[in-house]
Amino acid sequence: MDTEKYKIPQISVFIENKKGRFYNTTKVLKEANINIRAMSLADTMDFGILRFVVDKPEKAYESLIESNFIVKTNEVIAVAIKDESGGLSNLLKTISDLDINVEYMYTFVNNLDKKAVMLFKFEDIDLAIEKLLKENSELLDKDYFKKI
Amino acid sequence: MFWEKEKETMDRKSLENLQVGLLREKIEYAYNNIPFYKRKFDEYGITKKSIKTIEDIRKLPFTTKIDFRDNYPFGLLARPMKEIVRIHSSSGTTGKPTVVAYTKKDIKIWADLVARIAKAAGVTDEDIVQIAFGYGLFTGGFGLHYGLENIGAAIIPASSGNTKRQIMLMQDYGATVLVCTPSYALYMAEVAQNMGINPKKDLKLRIGMFGAEPWSEQLRKKIEESLNIKAYDNYGLSEIIGPGVAGECEAQNGMHVAEDHFIVEVINPETEEPVKPGEYGEIVVTTITKEALPVFRYRTRDITKLDYSTCKCGRTSVRMHKPIGRTDDMLIIRGVNVFPSQIEEILFNIEGVSPHYQIIVDRKGALDTVTVLVEANANLFFDEMKKQKLLLDKINDELKTTLGIDVDVKLVEPNTIERSEGKAKRIIDKRKF
Incomplete structure (x- = not known):
């Protein structure tokens, strides 16, 4: 199975x-003409981890470095889910039943009709893709994020 | 390699006899020429006859930095200005600087002592030496300069600062030896890398002679790797003569003290009694050949230990361990004595930790707090909070185990800790006593 595209x-x-500091990061991306498709900020007392999905990941990486x-x-x-009550809960139940570990997750503002999109970091990404596809979850492929 | 082989390999019995003889002479000389020592020796009942064995040196009173200050600027000189050929002084962070002076003979001895440590580190007359110590009142620049010129090396007197130009000179002139502080060496390596220069391919450096600040074994390894050199430590202080008091041989296992010119003791800084052999304490130095400014039992405030075991290089002199700190660097945190070098050692043993760190001591209510800032890099940064926390916890645990106090390690962004072109500012003590 081709899991790479997911x-x-x-x-x-x-x-x-x-x-x-947050502003400076976004400024660098702006100057590199990069569009942020999704993002989350995890913070502690002293530092934060800023996570992005962007349209041109290699370019974003290089300009930040x-x-x-x-x-x-x-x-x-x-993972796309129905934008309605219980949508996320159903997905999380599936994940829980599949016994796959989530490191963290965040949501993504999108233009899919009546769908919400959740981004997941799994401990084992290949296993997660395989199992979720078997459960007929709707996974978006990476080209989706390249579109503006 | 030796500079004055006979003196450097003298058997210890003859060395001790030489020391006792010179010390007796110097006591009489100081008594007759320096009112300060006349007064002190009278007070303690000291004459040259008080010294029969080397241990008798303990009868002498100590000399401290305060004595230099009280006799500012020239009160401790034994010779008239007509015979003085050089004046140096150390930066006084508080009050007046400490002034030191040299006769022609002192300068000659100094150049020989520095030549000894350079030879011991393997420097030859074929070498091109870049001296990136500040030239000026500080004894480091001129001290190394005269000594290296003495052995016939070609010197680039770059002085300190303007790091990019330093690296350009190093590359274009093909410097093989670098002289500076260890923290500046590390900074140069970093700047070179940013300039796209690979020290292994683009530079010809083979030896570093670093001094003027305490540094750890781990820092040595980092410098050796990043500049592709062998890094040697040397020790000196302007009140004694400047650099050249002690230096490492190729065994890199302690610095050989020039004992035919200096008598060293290690004492407990509080009780002022000698420590047990091999224990850490404050090194106290007596000069036995200086003309302009003989000093007896100078309290250096440097914490080190002595090793009298024989060295494979053939030198018979005692070796002093790298100073682990200064009595005045020592932080007393919640009643526990902590040396910044202990923190450095722990940090550098953790894979991936960058060599730039700063220790901030503060007081919240009645409690001292210690925060250690470490610059983050790709090796220390994990996308997952869990792993990030594990790493920080590991560093905190190791610091706590070794130091016995809680320390809070914080990751900061790269290049946010101030770089130094001289002595590094490692500690910020915000406590108000």
Whole structure:
């Protein structure tokens, strides 16, 4: 099975909890003409982890590295669910029943008709893709995020 | 390699006899030429006859930095200005600087002592040496300069600062030896890398002679790897003579003290009694050949230990361990003595930790807090909070186990900790006592 196309490149950036740091990150992306498709910010007392899915991941990575940010790339899965009450709950039940571990998740603003999209980081991405496809979950492929 | 082989390999019995003889002479000389020592020796009942064995040095009173300050600027000089050929001084962070002076003979001895440590590190007259110590009142620049010129090396007197130009000179002139502080060496490596210069391919450096600040074994490894050199430590302080008091041989296992010129003791800084052999304490130095400014039992405030075991290089002199800190660097945190070098050692043993760190001590209510800032890099950053926390917990645990106090490690963004072109600012103590 081709699981590769469902692996969506994500960029994580280390930022100190200091005024202007978040802005600086987005500024670099803006100057590189990169569109942020989805993002989340995990914060602690001292630092935060900023996670992005963008239209041009390689370019985003390079421009952030060039601006001396600490950057990691990794992969997430995007699952489309019905934009209605219980949509997320049903998906999480499936995931729970499948016994696959979620590291973290966040939502994504999209233009799919009556669908919401959840982004997941799983401990084992291949296993997660395989199992979710078997359950007929709707996975978005990575080309979807390249469209503007 | 030796510079004055006979003196450097003298058997210990003859060395001790030499020391006792020179010390007796110097006591009489200081008594007759320096009112400060006349007063002190009278007070303690010291004459040259008080010294029969080397242990008798303990009868002498100590000399401290305060004595230098009280006799500012020239009160401790034994020779008239007519015979003085050089004046140096150390930066006084508080109050007046410490002034030191040299006769022609002192300068000659100094150049020989520095030549010894350079030879011991393997420097030859074929080498091109870039001296990136500040030239000026600080003894580091001129001290190394005269010593290296003495052995016939070609010197690039780059002085400190303007790091990009330093690297350009190093590359274009093909420097084989670098002289500076260890923290500046590390900074140069970083700047070189940012300039797209690969020290292994683009530079010819083979030896580093680093001093003027305490540094750990781990920092040595980092510098050696990043600049592709062998890094040697040396020790000196301007009140004694400047660099050249002690230096490492190729065994890199402690710095050989020039004992035919200096008598060293290690004492407990609080009780002022000698420590047990091999224990850490404050190194106290007596000069036995200086003309302009003989100093007896100078309290260096540097914490180190002595090793009298024989060294494979053939030198018979005692070796002093890298100073682990200064009595005045020592932080007393919640009643526990902590040296910044202990923190450095732990940090550097953790895979991927960057060599730039800063220790901030503060007081919240009645409790001292220690925060250690470490610059994050790709090795220390995980996309997952869980792994990130595990790493920070691991560092905190190791610090706690070793130091016995809680320390809070914080990751900060790269290049946010101030870089130094001289001595690094590692500690910020915000406590108000």
